[in-house]
Amino acid sequence: MYDRRQFLKAGAALPLLAMFPHRALAAAETDQGITLRAQPGTQQMMPSDLASPTPIWGFDGTVPGPVLRTMAGERLSAVVENGLDQPTSVHWHGIRIDNAMDGVPGLTQEAIAPGGRFVYDFEAPDPGTYWYHSHDRSWEQNARGLHGALIVEEAEPWEGADRDLVLLVDDWRLAEDGSIDDSFGQMMDWSHGGRLGNFVTVNGRSKPRIEVRPNERIRVRLINAANARIMELGLPGTRTWRLALDGMPVPLVEENEPVWLAPAQRTDLLVDILDDETPKTLVLHTNGGPFEIAEFAVTGEPVRASFPEAIGLPRSGPSLPDDLSDAVRAELLMEGGAMGGMAGAMHKGRMMDTRSLVGKGYVWAFNGVADDRGKPLARFAKGQTAVITIRNETGWPHAMHVHGHHFRVLTRNGEPTGDVAMRDTTLTVPDETIEIAFVADNPGKWLLHCHMLEHSASGMMTWFEVA
Numbered sequence: 001m002y003d004r005r006q007f008l009k010a011g012a013a014l015p016l017l018a019m020f021p022h023r024a025l026a027a028a029e030t031d032q033g034i035t036l037r038a039q040p041g042t043q044q045m046m047p048s049d050l051a052s053p054t055p056i057w058g059f060d061g062t063v064p065g066p067v068l069r070t071m072a073g074e075r076l077s078a079v080v081e082n083g084l085d086q087p088t089s090v091h092w093h094g095i096r097i098d099n100a101m102d103g104v105p106g107l108t109q110e111a112i113a114p115g116g117r118f119v120y121d122f123e124a125p126d127p128g129t130y131w132y133h134s135h136d137r138s139w140e141q142n143a144r145g146l147h148g149a150l151i152v153e154e155a156e157p158w159e160g161a162d163r164d165l166v167l168l169v170d171d172w173r174l175a176e177d178g179s180i181d182d183s184f185g186q187m188m189d190w191s192h193g194g195r196l197g198n199f200v201t202v203n204g205r206s207k208p209r210i211e212v213r214p215n216e217r218i219r220v221r222l223i224n225a226a227n228a229r230i231m232e233l234g235l236p237g238t239r240t241w242r243l244a245l246d247g248m249p250v251p252l253v254e255e256n257e258p259v260w261l262a263p264a265q266r267t268d269l270l271v272d273i274l275d276d277e278t279p280k281t282l283v284l285h286t287n288g289g290p291f292e293i294a295e296f297a298v299t300g301e302p303v304r305a306s307f308p309e310a311i312g313l314p315r316s317g318p319s320l321p322d323d324l325s326d327a328v329r330a331e332l333l334m335e336g337g338a339m340g341g342m343a344g345a346m347h348k349g350r351m352m353d354t355r356s357l358v359g360k361g362y363v364w365a366f367n368g369v370a371d372d373r374g375k376p377l378a379r380f381a382k383g384q385t386a387v388i389t390i391r392n393e394t395g396w397p398h399a400m401h402v403h404g405h406h407f408r409v410l411t412r413n414g415e416p417t418g419d420v421a422m423r424d425t426t427l428t429v430p431d432e433t434i435e436i437a438f439v440a441d442n443p444g445k446w447l448l449h450c451h452m453l454e455h456s457a458s459g460m461m462t463w464f465e466v467a
């Protein structure tokens, strides 16, 4: 007999998951925890009558990598082996983690060399939906498939849904034969909206068919794992409530409009499979769309005659003091990109730091400097509240991500947002100024960057220190 704790650890290897071969774990369960191996593999992504399997790079050779599950307050231990021919690392996105486990080469660890390994061992303090992904050459490694879902279960089981369903959405740039278009590093992508794909998968599959039952209530965990695509996702034919954003519970609201997810953002939804004739699908609204990217096949007997009242998640995670008058402030000016000055090297008549720009393909900058690892944006004393003003003076939206902390967006263009959500990633649109606030209570060196991975690689990267 399993106790709950063993069940969660071993859960990923349960025979049940054999139904989803792409998620069946090759990860060896050891006494120390799990092993994840970054390695090449192949996967049938395009329909098999159209193209052969796609050569990918994946954890355990699959895309996405195995769904990892742990419990809030428990330690997760993962040995990451590098079976690639280039260095790699793993970042546990959204976890308020020990800094040494954050997975940022050059800031928190040395990259894992080909053939090498690194033991990640950390406590996940807050329940919720997270993900893990490569953080070295992530613009290439993430685009080739090195990412997966990381689910932190509530320590007190939450019983508001019949089932938990992880849907990791990704877009790929594929050639006609099904291989990954290897035009990485194209200046056109880097200085514009990033590498956008031409093919969308859900859990690594093209339009998967997911069996559901009438009147079933499902907790759907949506993850945008794309390099750069902002996704507008709808669930027609269902009734939907919002449970959480970026892992953190939000007050329960019925929300039947499509949700927006910037790259790296997540949302947990409570989804009622209505017992009626309307087709139930996951739909991506985007140029040339909408596209049905997953199908819910309603089969079997109704789970119940009618739905009980929906219940939200218990509050968890970090919070913010009401009084921000003592907050320490920092400013971040985002510049560059196409139409934001010639190739980003000039902005409003001012040269950016050409020392770091020259020869490195930098086209964006924060406070006039491209990816300066030498000097932090700010230093905060542990426990201090930080307010960072972010001014997007580029012609592009950006998905701003803070490592190791969740923040609240206080204002947009000077207007209070009234938003209570604590997020780890937020979108800023062109000519927008936002203020974000968080309690800097996690010691260490933390990145703050755009999660459009081509943008961070070409300059939109800085860090702050909490000590």
Ligand code: C2O
Pocket: 091, 093, 133, 135, 264, 401, 403, 447, 449, 451
């Ligand atoms: Cu998910 Cu620094 O990133």
Ligand code: CU
Pocket: 397, 398, 399, 450, 451, 452, 455, 456, 460
């Ligand atoms: Cu960006």
